[in-house]
Amino acid sequence: MLLAVLSGFLLAVAVPALYRVTGNYIGWVLSLLPAVLTAYFASLIPTISGGESLLIQNRWMPGLGVTLDFMVDGLSLVFALLISGIGTFILIYAGSYLKGHKDLSRFYVTMLSFMASMLGLVFSDNLITFFVFWELTSITSYILIGFNHEDAEARKCALQGLFVTAGGGLALMAGLILLIFITGSYSFSEILASDLPIQEHGYYIAAVICILIGAFTKSAQVPFHFWLPNAMAAPTPVSAYLHSATMVKAGIYLLARLNPSMGEGVPWSYALVIFGAATMLTGAYLAFSSTGIKKVLAYSTVMALGTLTMLIGVGTELAITAFICVLVAHSLYKGALFMLAGALDHETGTKDITKMGGLWRSMPKTAMITCLAALSLAGLPPLFGFVAKELMFESLINSPLWSWGLLAAAVASSILVVAVAGLVFIKPFFGPTRTTPKQPHDAPFAMLVGPAVLSLIALIFGMAPFLPATSVLDAAISSIYGSGVQTSLALWHGVNIPLILSGASLLAGSLLLYAWQRLQPTLYAINTAGSRVGPEAGYFRFMLGITQIASWQTRLLQNGVLGIYLLILVLVTFGLTGYTLLTRHGLHLDFDFSDGYFYEWGIALLIVAATVFASVTKSRLGSVASVGVLGFGVALIFIHFSAPDLGITQLLVETLTVILLVLVLFKLPPFVNLSSSWERCRDLTVAIFAGAVMTLLMLAVLDIQYFDSISSYYIENSYGLAFGKNIVNVILVDFRQLDTLGEIFVLALAAMGVYSMIKLRAEDQHKP
Incomplete structure (x- = not known):
């Protein structure tokens, strides 16, 4: 397991050499690692589905309570399979999408490090190790978002993502430290197995606030949602991986992991439900009102992240079941749709769906795969997205918290998402044929194999949902819920309220899609006005304030005098x-x-x-x-x-x-x-x-x-231990020899510097 987690870092070191040997086939070669990791993690399914969990212990810094212990249970295994499985296709896709790019090897170095960081995050049992991997995902995602570093917009968006997530990381660090104080343990497994009344501790509220800030910034919950769509400045392979299986799912993973211990407290549940529902509605509206295909998909990810957070907050067995199904369904269709969006951009030369049309004739394979993925996004049968949406409606109907209010919010977002799915599929491929900057044609095989496989898996899971449920989903649900759960997932449950709500959302979404073109001017005006007072405007004002404070204190305190x-x-x-x-x-x-x-x-x-x-x-x-x-x-x-x-x-x-x-x-x-x-x-x-x-x-x-004077110790032991009668010399040479060695080293460096300055002649500086 240690090798599996760290193998991405090890392979990243060898990427430049491999690239010189393999050339344009580098993506296929590197994809062998996540493919092997997927097979290895899949081999653990029988053990985990049997109700067991594994704890692999590795010493790292035991004196500080920091270990490289890895916990494998249903939750971490589901995330690991998504990370490595989708990562396989992302690496293949990137080799074709970025073919010929001068920095392709640098891209793969960072991408492999990103993958390894995410695997370490979901498997870590030690809280400190978990935080190290958490910050590594922020750093590597910053490098990936700003991959096109010569583009000022990419640099700005990368910095924005880093500032927001790193600020949340500082809050999370405080929250984890408070959690250690509350429980007396550095281990997730020990905290989850403990019967301590965490909610009664004086630090509980502070720990909840800090942990939620860290998770909300990472997973783009309102009001921190603005950084995620701006991260679309990254190349499409990064966007596809970041939205489907990594980075933004890290905060969701943390919330799910701590839910059995923290979820019994009212502040935790209420905060997740309120912020999750607000994020769900905000993301759905912004997705519907956008025109760039990557922006549309990015905001639909914000909607899905809000839905996942809300379901964890509801916390019932049915809600946790819906959570896992929405998580898997979203990862499958969102990874596919982002790669397909990249294929459209790559082959047409534009990201704006208003400038596309009639592409099904020139891109039939792309159109067919996009149809499957969009159906899952819309929650239509027989895709797995339909199963997940039905479970979400059913869990909210039976929610102990604000049942009808949450259900109304979920239906409203579902209506908007149906319209968004229609935009993603119908606008580019149907209607009158439009002239695009590039002559369109189907993307290469390497760019379509990933979306095709992910869409096919979503179809299989939808038609036979008992397959993922009995293999690993039940174990994941049990990990989050805190006790054993047996689900009975099915595509058809008869005519019931969730099915009626699905039909109503489909009808209303279709009407919205029909009116989308006429609504765009109004939506654009609303968004423009909102951008002046929204969270992103607040972020820029905050950053400007920091700059002004820095300028003021520099003039006052660091003025060179x-x-x-x-x-x-x-x-x-x-x-x-x-x-x-x-x-x-x-x-x-x-x-x-x-x-x-x-x-x-x-x-x-x-x-x-x-x-x-x-x-x-x-x-x-x-x-x-x-x-x-x-x-x-x-x-x-x-x-x-x-x-x-x-x-x-x-x-x-x-x-x-x-x-x-x-x-x-x-x-x-x-x-x-x-x-x-x-x-x-x-x-x-x-x-x-x-x-x-x-x-x-x-x-x-x-x-x-x-304290007693240490002088007596030196007097008694200088001669007996160091055989020296001069106590000062003995202290310098024997008892504190490392200090003396350091001082000698510093003096030697200073002497070399002085010697270099003496020997340097002015005319030497002008020699070529």
Whole structure:
């Protein structure tokens, strides 16, 4: 299992070499990996369908509680089969769609990493490992969305997707940490098996909010839905994979995975139902009002993601059954439709469905496959989408939460989706033949095999739904519901309310499709007005605000003036230190100078006098001399308090410093008054404040000792363990040898840098 999860990363390393050998056949060669993974995961179906689950344990960072443990149950296996199975066809498709692209090998490197990241996410049992893979999907999807990096629009959309999902990732990290605090476990399997009353914990609400923000941003729930359609700037293979089996399904997976533990709480269920229903309606409306075929499909994905979230929130056995069926049906038809949309764009040169028409004559194979996939999107028999839609209606009729309101929303979205399916199929292929930028013809076999197989699977699952149910779907439903479930899926249940609602949605959707052309101007005006105040406009205002704040603080704090940097550093450091000192320790000024000697006072006054003189003198020679007096005074203190090594070091440093300053003294520019009187008073105040805080801090350190002094340990063991009588040398060479080695390394680097600067001549820079 470890090799299966990480194999995508391993193969990605070899892609450039393979591409040089295989050339245009690289897609077929690389597709062997996900095909083998699909077969391997399928071999686990008998075990999982029998009610068992597997936990494969691998050590990674046990000291931190981080492992590479993988949990295989019905839920993770369904996702893995979708990821690897659809991924097989995506890799084949991409080789033909991007044939001849100069960055094709880079594309495959990122795509394989994306696939491996998603597999690691769905199989991870450890919460920290799960989060690592979660962020890897964000990073790899960012690279894929911005694949055409020379296009400014692609870069902007990639950054938008990254900012939204990475911001949600930070919230998710906080939520997972809170969940660890609540349960005391890093493991999904232990959390799900625990009987702890999570809902009663004080951190529960905060954990729910953080986890939902992470999941909602990833899975494009309202109000974060705007980034997903903009991700269509990616090449079509990326869009097909991202919408059908990866990335956006990650948030849905997390919600389903945690539902048995978190779903009993009212905030969790209500939030999923409300945001899911709102996303479902929003996505359906925006899909109907769009004209670009990829935009239409993207917004229909938003609708499906909202439906999935709503069904998890409803949480009944029937709703979870509908959830799994909608998940599988959507993955099959959406992967097929996106690849078909890419085929239309590839062969006609346009994405706008209003500029297509009559293509069934020149693209008959594409038309036939699109018909099957669109029927599943519309929820018509005998496709699996029909089975899923019937289950959704039935589960909402029996929903314990707002049954009729949710049912009305579901029917409304179904009406719009019927119209959308008609747009996807009828507008490009029927009606008067339109002239397109390219002479249309059927796409190559590599671009049609994936949609054909996925559509055929949807047809088989629709005609015999018991096949997926008994193999793996029942196990997945049981994983989400929290107890064993046996379903009885069928294509025909007789004439009942769900069937009547399906018929009504089909009729109303057909009427909407008929009126679509006349409605477009009104829909365009509504969308244009809404875009000025919608979530995406809020995102751009937020980003503009961040830029303005960054510009303001750069002008104020990072303006290139060293004195300002030092001032802020000193104020913040000593301000926080002084606050902590006063609140945690308090002021206990009990000075006792009875044991002080006159020569100690003399050295102290000498240091103070030298400091003051160096600050106020206008003589450069006088300032150098006073700095030397200051350094030698510190050396005297070291020697007086039995630290001759430090004293000698201080004397050497000060002597060299004074000599160097004297040597360059006459090369330095004269003193210039660069500050006003107010600025000098400000600097003096800050300096006095820092000195006072440091003095109080040292007095507090001398006054309180939390631990026994380590000096006794060094005294007792320096000779016995290190055979050295000079304790300072023993500490540096034996007890803290790594610190010393690091210091030597730094000094060696500095010496090499200085040597390079000395040897570098100005004329060398002008040599070719």
